[in-house]
Amino acid sequence: MKAAFLFHFAQLVDWPVGVLNSGDPSLNLCIFDDEPRRQELQSTIDGKTIGARVFHVRLINQAQDFQGCNILFLSRDEARRQAPTLKSLRGMPVLTVGETANFLSDGGMIRFHLEEDKIRFDINLGGAESSHLKISARLLLLATLVTQSGAADRGR
Amino acid sequence: MHIRDFSIRFNLSLLTISASVLAVLLASLGFAIYEWQRYRASAVHELTALADILGGNTAASLAFNDERTAQEMLSALATEPSVLVACLYDNQGRVFADYRSSGGPHAARLPAQRSDGAYYEGESLTLFRGVLLKGERTGSIALVYDLGGFRLRLLEYAKIAILVLFISVLATFLASLRLAHSIADPLVQLAVLTHRISSEKDYSVRAGIRSGGETGLLVDSFNEMLSQIESREGALKDALSSLQESEERYALAARGANDGLWDWNLVTGEIYFSPRWGQMLGYAESDCWSTPEQWFGHIHPGDRERVRAEIKAHREGKTLEFVSEYRMRQKSGGYIWTLSRGIAVRDSTGKAIRMAGSQTDITEGKIADPLTRLPNRPYFMDRLESAIENAHQQKWLFAVLFVDLDQFKQVNDSLGHAAGDELLIDFAGRLRAGVRSNSRRNGTAESVVARIGGDEFAILLGHIERETDASKVSTRILKRLGEPFYVDGRKIFVSASIGIALNSTGDTPEELLHNADTAMYQAKTNGKARFEFFNEGLRKLVVTRFDIETGLRKAIDAHQLVLYYQPIVSASDSRLCGLEALVRWNHPERGLILPGEFIPVAEESDLIVLLGRWVLVEACRRMAEWQRTFPSGPSLTINVNVSGRQLSDPRLMEDVQFALAESGLNPKSLALEMTESSIMGDTKQTLEILDRLKAMNIRLQIDDFGTGYSSLSRLQRLPFDNLKIDRSFIRELSTGNSSLDIVRAILQLAHSLKLGVVAEGVETEEQFYSLRQLGCDYMQGFLFSKPVDAEAAEEFYRQSCNGDAISLAFAGPRSIHVAGMGRRAASLDAEHL
Numbered sequence: 001m002k003a004a005f006l007f008h009f010a011q012l013v014d015w016p017v018g019v020l021n022s023g024d025p026s027l028n029l030c031i032f033d034d035e036p037r038r039q040e041l042q043s044t045i046d047g048k049t050i051g052a053r054v055f056h057v058r059l060i061n062q063a064q065d066f067q068g069c070n071i072l073f074l075s076r077d078e079a080r081r082q083a084p085t086l087k088s089l090r091g092m093p094v095l096t097v098g099e100t101a102n103f104l105s106d107g108g109m110i111r112f113h114l115e116e117d118k119i120r121f122d123i124n125l126g127g128a129e130s131s132h133l134k135i136s137a138r139l140l141l142l143a144t145l146v147t148q149s150g151a152a153d154r155g156r
Numbered sequence: 157m158h159i160r161d162f163s164i165r166f167n168l169s170l171l172t173i174s175a176s177v178l179a180v181l182l183a184s185l186g187f188a189i190y191e192w193q194r195y196r197a198s199a200v201h202e203l204t205a206l207a208d209i210l211g212g213n214t215a216a217s218l219a220f221n222d223e224r225t226a227q228e229m230l231s232a233l234a235t236e237p238s239v240l241v242a243c244l245y246d247n248q249g250r251v252f253a254d255y256r257s258s259g260g261p262h263a264a265r266l267p268a269q270r271s272d273g274a275y276y277e278g279e280s281l282t283l284f285r286g287v288l289l290k291g292e293r294t295g296s297i298a299l300v301y302d303l304g305g306f307r308l309r310l311l312e313y314a315k316i317a318i319l320v321l322f323i324s325v326l327a328t329f330l331a332s333l334r335l336a337h338s339i340a341d342p343l344v345q346l347a348v349l350t351h352r353i354s355s356e357k358d359y360s361v362r363a364g365i366r367s368g369g370e371t372g373l374l375v376d377s378f379n380e381m382l383s384q385i386e387s388r389e390g391a392l393k394d395a396l397s398s399l400q401e402s403e404e405r406y407a408l409a410a411r412g413a414n415d416g417l418w419d420w421n422l423v424t425g426e427i428y429f430s431p432r433w434g435q436m437l438g439y440a441e442s443d444c445w446s447t448p449e450q451w452f453g454h455i456h457p458g459d460r461e462r463v464r465a466e467i468k469a470h471r472e473g474k475t476l477e478f479v480s481e482y483r484m485r486q487k488s489g490g491y492i493w494t495l496s497r498g499i500a501v502r503d504s505t506g507k508a509i510r511m512a513g514s515q516t517d518i519t520e521g522k523i524a525d526p527l528t529r530l531p532n533r534p535y536f537m538d539r540l541e542s543a544i545e546n547a548h549q550q551k552w553l554f555a556v557l558f559v560d561l562d563q564f565k566q567v568n569d570s571l572g573h574a575a576g577d578e579l580l581i582d583f584a585g586r587l588r589a590g591v592r593s594n595s596r597r598n599g600t601a602e603s604v605v606a607r608i609g610g611d612e613f614a615i616l617l618g619h620i621e622r623e624t625d626a627s628k629v630s631t632r633i634l635k636r637l638g639e640p641f642y643v644d645g646r647k648i649f650v651s652a653s654i655g656i657a658l659n660s661t662g663d664t665p666e667e668l669l670h671n672a673d674t675a676m677y678q679a680k681t682n683g684k685a686r687f688e689f690f691n692e693g694l695r696k697l698v699v700t701r702f703d704i705e706t707g708l709r710k711a712i713d714a715h716q717l718v719l720y721y722q723p724i725v726s727a728s729d730s731r732l733c734g735l736e737a738l739v740r741w742n743h744p745e746r747g748l749i750l751p752g753e754f755i756p757v758a759e760e761s762d763l764i765v766l767l768g769r770w771v772l773v774e775a776c777r778r779m780a781e782w783q784r785t786f787p788s789g790p791s792l793t794i795n796v797n798v799s800g801r802q803l804s805d806p807r808l809m810e811d812v813q814f815a816l817a818e819s820g821l822n823p824k825s826l827a828l829e830m831t832e833s834s835i836m837g838d839t840k841q842t843l844e845i846l847d848r849l850k851a852m853n854i855r856l857q858i859d860d861f862g863t864g865y866s867s868l869s870r871l872q873r874l875p876f877d878n879l880k881i882d883r884s885f886i887r888e889l890s891t892g893n894s895s896l897d898i899v900r901a902i903l904q905l906a907h908s909l910k911l912g913v914v915a916e917g918v919e920t921e922e923q924f925y926s927l928r929q930l931g932c933d934y935m936q937g938f939l940f941s942k943p944v945d946a947e948a949a950e951e952f953y954r955q956s957c958n959g960d961a962i963s964l965a966f967a968g969p970r971s972i973h974v975a976g977m978g979r980r981a982a983s984l985d986a987e988h989l
Contacts, residue, residue, distance in 0.1 A: 008219040011290040050290055118221065138216040142225055 002037075002073075002112055002119060003044035006097060009110060010071060011050050012136035013128075019070070019093045026056045030069035030094075032078055033059040041073070066094060074098040074108070082106055093131050104147055109133070113144070120144045164343060165336035172332035176324045184317040188310060195306045199238075199281050200274045203299050206236065207285040211297050214244055215289035218252060226253035234258065240280065241300035244287065245269045252295055267298050279303045342371045346378055359386035418498070419512040420448060422471070427451070436494070436517050438487035456483035456491055463496075471500055471508040478513065481522070488602070489542045493522035525607040527577055528584035536606035536614050540665035543618055547659050550619075555626035557615035558655040558672035559587060559633070562684045564611035567648065569836035575644040580611065582641050583650070590633035591615055614669060623658060623689070630654045630687035637685075651685030653677075661690050674698045681756075704757045707743065712770050716742050719774050721949035723962050724795065724914065724936040727928050730961035732952055734793035734827065736936065737775035738943045739767065759799055768802040773815045776826060778946060780819035782953050789957035793855060795827040800834025804841070809848060816852075827855035829880065832863060843874065850875035857914070862902065872909055878934070879906045883917025886937070890922050900930050907931070 010027055027050060031038055041057050048055040058069060066072065066089060074082050076099045086107040089096060096108045103111040104124040109131070111122045122145035128135050140146055162170075210229065217226035226244055233239050233255050242255040249269045267282050275282040281301040286293050342365045349363050359382055365375045407430075416433030420426075429445045437454060445451070455463055459482035470478035478498040483491040498513025523535030531539070540556065547554050561583060568576035588605050604616040617626055633654065640647045655675025662668040675690035678697065682688060711717050717739055724734040741749040758764040779794035802808050816823055828849060835842050835858075850856060857878040858871075862885055881902055888895035899915075906913045915927045918937030927935060940962040941952070952962065 005220060008216070008289065011219075011292065012216065050292070121220075136216075138213070142216055142220045142222050 003041045005112070005119065005121070006041070006071065006073060007045045007048060007050075007055060009095060009097065009139065010055065012139040013095050014134040014136070015070060015095075016093050016132040025053050027053040027070050028056050028058045028068055029071045029073060030058045030060050030066065031073050031075075032081070033061045034077075035059075035073075035075055036077055037075060066092070069094050071095045071097065074100075074103070076100055082108075089131075090127075091131060093133060095128070095131075095133055109135075110143075115144060122146065124148075164340040165333075168336035168339065169329060169332040172328045172335065173325055176328035177321060180317065180321040180324050184313070184321075187317075188313060191309070191313065192306060195309070196276070196281065196303070199301050199303065200283065203239075203274070203281065203283040203301050204285065206233075206239065207283055207297050207299050210242065210244075210299075211285060211287035214253070214297065215287045215294050218244065218246055218287055218294035219289050219292075223253055227255075229253075230255035238302050238305060239299055240302050241266060241298075243267065243298045244295055245298070246295045247293065267300060269296060269298065272296065276303075279307075338367075339371065341365075342367050342375060346375065349378075353382070359389050413514075413516070415514040415516050417512070417514055418451070418496075420498075420510065422500075422509050422511060433515060436492065436515070437484060443487075454485045456485065459483055467498075467511070470498070471511065473500075473502075473506060473508075478511070481518065489546055490539055490602075491542075492517055492519040494518060528581055528607050530584050530588070530613070531604055531606040533606065533608040533614075536604060536608055536616065537665045537669070539602070539604045539606075540616055540668065543616055544659065544663070544665065544668075547619075552619045552659075553622070554659045555615075555617040555620055555623075556657045556659070556668045556672045557617065557626065557630060557687075558657070558669065558676040559613040559615065559652050560654075560676050560680070561611040562651045562653055562680065564650070566833055566836070567643065567650065569833065571644050571646070575646075578643045579641055579648075579650065580607070582643070583637075583652075584613070586636040586639075587613055587615065587633060590636050591617070591629055608669075614672065626656045626658070626689075627687070630656060634685065634687065653679035653684050654687035655679055655690060656687055657690040661695075671695075700753075701757050704749075704754045705761065705763065708741070708754055708758060708763050708767070711741055711743075712766055716744065717767070717770060717774075718742050718945070719771065719778065720943035720945055721952075722936055722943040723941045723949075723952050724793075724934050725940050725962045727915075727932045727935050730940070731790070731959070732792065732956040732962055733790070733934060734795055735779070735949055735952075736795040736829070736943075737771060737778075737797075739771050755799075759801060762801075764799050764801050765805050765807075768797075768799060769807075769811045769815075772796050772798075772811055773818065776815040776819035776821045779825055780821040782950060783821070783825065785950070786953055786957045789953060791825065792953065792956070793825050793827045794821075795829050795857065797859065798828045798830045798834075800831065803830060803834055803845060808845065812849065812852070812854065823853040824855065827857050827878070829857045829859040831859045832861055835874065846875050862898070871905075871911075876911055878912040878914055880914040880916055881932075883937075886915050886917045886923055886927070887919075889926050890920060896926065896930075899927070899932075903930050903932060 006029060010029070029041070029045065031041060035041075038057075038059065045055050046057040060066065060069070070093075072085070072089065072094050074085060074096065078085075079100055082098060082100060082103065083106050086096060086103075090107055095110070097110045097112070098106075098108045099112050100106075101113075104122060104127070107124075107127055109124050109127045111124075113120055113122065121143055123135060123140060123143040124147045125135065125140070126148040210233070213229045214226045217223070217229065230242050230244065230253050233242050234257070237257065239255075240257045243266045244252040244254070246252045251266060254266055267284075270284050272284045272286055275284070279302065281303055283299045283301065285297055285299075287295045287297050342363075345365050346363055349361065353359060353361060362379045362382060363375050365371070367375055411432060414432065414436075416436050417428075417430035418433065419428040425448065427446060427448050429451075431441045434441060434443055434445060439445075452460055452464065463480050463482050466475070466480045467478055469475050478496070478500075481493065481495050484494050485491055494515050495518045496513060496515045498511050500508035501510040501512070503509050519535075520529075523531045525532045543554050546552060561579070564576065564579065567579050584605070584607060591603050591605050602616075602618045604618075606614050606616075608614045615629070617629060620626060634652065637650065637652055640649055642648075653676050655672045655678065657668050657671035657675060659668060661671050671690040671694075674694050674697070675688045678690075678694055679686045679688040688694070718741075720738045720740050721735040722738060723732050724736060725731060726733045739751055739755075741751075741754055743749050755764070755767075758767050775794050775796045779792070782792075783789070798808070812826075812828075815821075816826065835846070846856060855877045856875060857880055858876050859880050860882045861879050862882040879902070881899060885895050885899050885902075889899065903913050912933040913931075914934040914936065915923075915932045916936050918924055918927065918935045918939045920939065923937075924935065924939055944952070956962075
């Protein structure tokens with residue numbers, strides 16, 4: 001389910017000019033290779049297209065290896081790598097999506113959470129803006145919580 | 157009611173108004189349909205836009221399964237009242253979110269998902285449309301749109317349309333009025349004009365309507381037609397009047413000619429007869445004839461087939477013209493003679509298809525005696541026959557008058573035929589005037605005056621009331637004849653004898669005419685210048701005459717005839733100087749019959765010749781015998797009467813010679829007496845006979861002198877010895893009128909011509925003395941003796957031998973001396989002549 005969300009996020013987020021228009025039509029979702037839901041993600045969204053772009057799931061093994069990533073999903077299982085990863089990605093045009101409670105405060109951009117058994121998400125608009133990602137208003141509308149910066153900034 | 161029964165105006169108005177109403181309705185309908193389409197199109201358009209907006213807004217909600225947001229977004233439709241229902245479906249077709257309009261029906265269902273597109277259902281439009289997120293379909297949306305709003309709009313439109321309709325109807329009505337006027341008015345005017353023309357027959361009027369286009373053309377054509385009619389009417393009138401004129405001329409000519417006209421259509425068999433035709437036959441104009449059979453039915457049966465054949469011959473082209481003379485029966489039953497002429501008109505094949513001609517009454521020429529213009533005998537008999545028929549049917553009385561001129565023969569003989577003709581013409585005119593003959597064409601009770609013989613006329617008095625009507629007519633005629641006639645420059649008097657037979661006395665025309673003739677004869681016998689009715693007595697007389705005629709022939713052979721002798725004495729001394737032989741018929745049944753009864757009968761046939769011969773021979777024989785008996789007696793003459801008929805008989809001379817030769821009598825002793833009229837006939841032949849008789853030394857004597865018209869010069873040339881004055885003059889001597897002068901004049905005349913004069917019928921002494929004084933030579937009469945039989949005559953002879961005079965019968969105190977009066981004449985049989 002979260003995989004579909006990820007795909008939709010990609011649809012509603014605009015990357016800065018030059019990041020995605022380098023002749024390579026692929027739009028890469030990077031996950032760590034030890035990610036337990038790697039299989040599920042790959043089967044669900046790999047090869048799907050968004051306009052002229054082709055969605056690819058890319059496996060990375062360390063934090064320095066973010067070259068070519070457009071979206072980075074950090075599952076709950078990668079909590080130990082969360083903070084450093086987000087830190088190193090700050091200012092970089094990579095949409096970061098996570099699940100942990102402090103994901104946004106750690107500098108992440110979109111965070112899943114469950115609300116009445118339904119997957120909902122919050123958005124850290126300031127993090128995205130600082131990374132020059134433009135998040136569609138339609139996406140913002142659906143977010144449970146939109147913060148300007150970090151976790152402290154809650155509300156719509 | 158059919159539409160063409162209405163006026164043009166009404167129809168035009170109806171038409172234009174209907175057209176405008178139809179136009180407005182069609183326009184409105186078209187407009188409505190167009191509006192409906194547009195409304196729907198715009199609804200679809202609007203909905204599509206709305207769906208796209210909603211889809212755009214809810215695409216992410218679908219993607220992120222955010223029903224709540226989707227629901228919120230759909231609820232924004234509350235601002236769109238026309239959208240009744242909205243529904244979001246996910247890619248699995250499940251309803252994801254929905255919206256129902258608060259104003260819409262509560263029962264509005266959510267439509268089941270269908271493929272994209274617009275669907276109409278009732279008054280609603282349902283639009284399905286996909287929801288896309290960056291080209292990725294995340295679901296679909298359905299919007300149900302209420303089209304009911306269009307009804308309101310339609311109502312608005314309808315209001316406008318009705319207003320437009322009203323205005324347009326009003327406008328077209330007004331326009332149509334004008335149009336109808338401009339079209340119908342000229343037509344109505346033309347119709348009125350036509351009606352006026354047809355009723356007034358005034359073709360000089362013209363339609364004055366100013367109009368263009370077809371109506372103008374119509375008006376012009378109408379006027380042109382009127383002009384043609386007018387000129388044709390004029391020409392027709394001229395032709396008609398000239399035709400009428402010529403017809404009138406012809407009718408006038410036909411009437412003038414008194415001709416009847418007929419015109420027979422041989423194809424249809426119809427035939428026209430002009431009124432004059434019927435008139436000719438005594439029919440009124442109302443007795444209309446129309447078939448040829450009526451024509452032929454009136455033709456005399458004796459002529460009918462001939463006329464048919466003649467018509468047929470002409471129809472077949474065998475004759476150039478049909479000309480026929482035939483008799484036609486008049487209404488009264490009588491016949492008229494007609495001359496019919498006709499000519500056939502033939503078609504191209506030569507077949508006669510029509511025949512026409514004239515019929516002229518030629519009865520006049522056919523039946524009239526050319527001299528007197530009176531109808532002739534055949535016509536008279538014809539009329540008589542139909543009179544008998546009519547009288548038989550109607551129980552009518554009519555009379556036939558037989559009129560005979562008493563003195564015609566004398567006039568004709570003495571003054572010539574021209575004078576006789578002149579007399580007949582005048583006489584005929586007087587008869588006609590006397591009868592005041594009704595026109596023979598007028599009615600049934602007609603009178604006809606006809607000339608049926610030389611001096612014989614017959615009158616048919618049709619339908620008289622009584623016998624005296626016939627008497628009146630006869631009297632009138634006789635009175636008219638009393639006026640003198642002027643013939644050959646002379647004034648003469650003639651009379652006529654009329655016999656009347658009523659139709660009750662006979663059944664056939666011949667019988668009736670014969671009866672009238674008999675009555676006429678009786679009138680003559682009774683003294684002429686009178687009329688007699690035929691009656692049973694006359695019939696007996698007729699029978700008697702017949703008996704006489706037949707009996708007389710036998711009588712001669714049977715020696716029933718005897719001679720009586722009447723003495724003729726010398727006036728100076730009353731001595732016997734001759735005996736006149738007079739014949740008597742000693743009838744075995746009726747006794748002695750006087751000559752007056754049978755001589756006229758004998759004169760009508762050749763019996764008189766036989767009779768005369770017998771008398772001549774017997775008289776000569778007796779006288780010769782007496783002369784031998786008394787050889788010393790005086791030389792007496794025997795006087796024998798010779799009738800006119802004997803005189804014209806070529807054997808007279810032989811008879812005389814025979815009588816003289818057989819008796820041996822000296823011709824000097826024979827004296828032949830002949831009446832004035834009998835010697836007036838054929839002068840030359842008579843003179844020759846008289847001369848030859850005279851040459852035989854026979855004495856000749858004129859009998860009954862004074863009754864004829866002998867002229868002096870004629871007397872002079874005839875070889876007569878004596879002249880016997882008619883007894884009528886002698887009888888009247890004593891009555892003291894002019895008779896004495898006449899007798900004196902005759903005596904002077906006779907003596908100057910060296911003729912001896914005998915007076916007959918001397919009955920009184922007065923006459924005797926008068927005559928002797930006047931110088932009369934001889935006398936005979938009852939004063940001396942009536943005719944006596946041979947025995948008594950012989951006694952007279954014997955006495956005369958002794959020189960005795962004949963005694964006077966009525967010797968009175970003043971009686972003269974009569975010597976030797978032996979026997980009284982009165983003792984003789986009192987026979988009257």
